[in-house]
Amino acid sequence: MAGSAPPHRPQALLLATGLLAFAAGLVVASFAGFRDFLPELLRGARVTVTVALGGAVVAVAAALTAGLLRLYGPRPLRWLATAYIETFRGTSALVQLFWLFFVLPHFGITLGPMAVGITALGLNIGAYGAEVVRGAIGAVPRGQWEAARALNLSQAQTLRRIVLPQALVAMIPPWGNLLIELLKATSLVSLITLADLSFKAQQINQNTLRTAEVFGLVLLMYLALSTLITLGMRALERRAARGLRRGRAA
Structure with missing residues (x-):
């Protein structure tokens, strides 16, 4: 109907309202007896965000590479891409973290905790993402390929x-x-000596015994971060869709 709001706008407004509520909750918490340990949680959140951002870069690069190689690569590279996808999808992310951190040094390869966290989680999520890439490319109508061939591309x-x-x-x-799954999986990096958000929460809980307050605040922090991811991805989706429509109209 003419003049009606785009269907995505109410959802975006709802997510933005939720994000503001979470931010307000954190501000209130900082004045409700939490100001002593809130800085430690924020330092842990910085580690969590760093691992999540680095892992996202690795995941996207690995997914695009493996997905395209599995579809169009020469046979040896196709087998290698398939082996990567099935290995990292079929084994635990925790085992992958431990393998890179504790086993690789026996082969003369030593990586720091941050590098291991980013690499292991990125490759784990990238294996799932490779199937997303493969499925999305396969969903493009076959007529697009035939039209491109007719244009001698x-x-x-x-x-x-x-x-x-x-x-x-x-x-x-x-x-x-x-990417939200990647954010949640960052809690595993505390097991390889990284002081992430969940690790800081456990430390503070042991010192203060304020379990409900500490983990309630951490829950809101994770929820706020995941909401940011959702908002960012929906904005990216709308922008990509507009670009595609402009390309078709040109």
Whole structure:
């Protein structure tokens, strides 16, 4: 109907309102006896965000590489991509963290805790993301390939100019879920000596015995971070969809 609001606007407003409520809760908590340990939680949150951002970069790069190689790579690289995907999807992220942190040094490769956390979680989420990439590319109508072939475009040109822009729009919603899973998985890095948000919460709880207050505040902090991811991914989805519509209209 003419003049009606876009369907995504109420959802975005609801998420923004929730985010403001969480931020207000953190401000109130800082004046309600939490100001002594809130700085420690914020330091832990900085580690959590650093691991999540670094892991997201690794995950996107690994997913695009493995997904494309599994579809279009030469046979040896296709097998390698399949082995990576199945190995990291079929084993525990915790075991992968321990393997990189405790086992690799026996082979002469030593990585710091932050590098291990980013690499292990990124590769773990990237294995799931590779299937998202493969599915999104496969969902592009076959007629797009045939039209590109009629225009004498190579396979690489067809992927870059026609297929990937359309597949990207379909990839963004599941990638939002994967990035939230990555954020939650960062709590595992405390087991390889990183003082992340969950580790700081456990330390403070042991010292203060204020379990409900500490973990309630940490729950809100994780929820606020995941809401930011959701808002960012929905904004990216709308922008990609507008770009795709402009490209089709050109």
